[in-house]
Amino acid sequence: MEALGRRALGAMPPVRRDPQLPADTRGLVHQPRWLSPADRAELMAWLDTLAPLWEQRFSTVRPLPKGEAQRSLLRPVYWLGNWQFACLGYYEPPRRTKDCAVTAEPFPPVMARLVAQMEARARKQLPAAHFVPGWSLNTCLINFYGSRLTASGEDDAARVGDHRDFEPGPVASLSLGERAIFQYVRRQRGGGEPVRTIPLEDSSLILFSGPLWKDTLYHRVQRVEDKARGALGPAVEGFRTRRINLTFRFVPPADVVPYGKLATQAREDVAEYVARLAETSAFWARTKATAPGR
Numbered sequence: 001m002e003a004l005g006r007r008a009l010g011a012m013p014p015v016r017r018d019p020q021l022p023a024d025t026r027g028l029v030h031q032p033r034w035l036s037p038a039d040r041a042e043l044m045a046w047l048d049t050l051a052p053l054w055e056q057r058f059s060t061v062r063p064l065p066k067g068e069a070q071r072s073l074l075r076p077v078y079w080l081g082n083w084q085f086a087c088l089g090y091y092e093p094p095r096r097t098k099d100c101a102v103t104a105e106p107f108p109p110v111m112a113r114l115v116a117q118m119e120a121r122a123r124k125q126l127p128a129a130h131f132v133p134g135w136s137l138n139t140c141l142i143n144f145y146g147s148r149l150t151a152s153g154e155d156d157a158a159r160v161g162d163h164r165d166f167e168p169g170p171v172a173s174l175s176l177g178e179r180a181i182f183q184y185v186r187r188q189r190g191g192g193e194p195v196r197t198i199p200l201e202d203s204s205l206i207l208f209s210g211p212l213w214k215d216t217l218y219h220r221v222q223r224v225e226d227k228a229r230g231a232l233g234p235a236v237e238g239f240r241t242r243r244i245n246l247t248f249r250f251v252p253p254a255d256v257v258p259y260g261k262l263a264t265q266a267r268e269d270v271a272e273y274v275a276r277l278a279e280t281s282a283f284w285a286r287t288k289a290t291a292p293g294r
């Protein structure tokens with residue numbers, strides 16, 4: 001177990017003292033090789049059953065916001081607990097809490113077990129002040145990183161730009177596959193300067209929380225290595241996945257809305273995604289069948 005910012009780590013690049021960082025740098029924990037080979041195998045077998053969704057950034061059934069062009073996300077995703085569709089806007093309290101976190105499938109048994117361990121570790125190793133009442137890791141975003149297959153070869157899309165996660169309380173992030181270069185950066189238009197770089201290897205876990213790592217700094221995936229030149233996880237048409245990352249977060253249950261109870265406009269915005277999910281998921285098939293106006 002390694003608590004970053006408190007001591008230098010053998011396997012990590014040297015930690016540079018940053019005079020601009022506050023004295024209290026608690027709230028970041030990195031554990032390489034956290035996932036056991038048996039749990040990894042079970043998790044990978046379950047991931048293989050998914051049909052990840054490739055979402056468009058904006059609604060496809062109404063005019064685009066002024067000045068915006070439609071685009072697909074850089075990678076396919078899958079959400080559990082609740083699904084935050086890009087076209088509804090991601091959960092961002094207090095600005096956006098309604099009609100954006102849609103009830104989704106529960107965690108499969110292997111994940112529920114791992115989440116219980118992550119929560120216990122977070123409670124033990126992160127400051128109590130970084131938690132919010134009722135916190136649990138009830139939401140999971142699964143990102144599939146890789147390359148688009150094009151007529152002329154491959155187009156590497158394995159990255160995420162500078163951003164922060166708005167869900168309250170600690171976040172846990174579990175990595176599978178090729179090593180990602182994950183960075184905490186200062187907030188800056190066009191990309192911030194890195195404050196901390198963490199190579200995230202297969203089976204590693206990070207937990208992060210609090211005013212510095214979660215609220216002040218942004219984070220990004222700068223790139224993902226492609227050493228094995230292999231493919232990972234479920235087949236996605238036109239794409240070769242080489243890394244899968246699962247981030248676990250907390251959305252207060254009062255802000256999670258069943259698909260059938262979404263405002264009509266929001267329900268129309270995501271109807272095509274729900275229909276696609278319903279083709280392979282019993283949960284989404286039930287959701288679709290019981291929603292009004294189907």
Ligand SMILES: O=C(O)CCC(=O)C(=O)O
Nearest residue numbers: 141160165182221245247
């Ligand atoms: O893939 C990762 O390691 C980070 C993912 C991430 O930043 C996010 O899901 O918000």
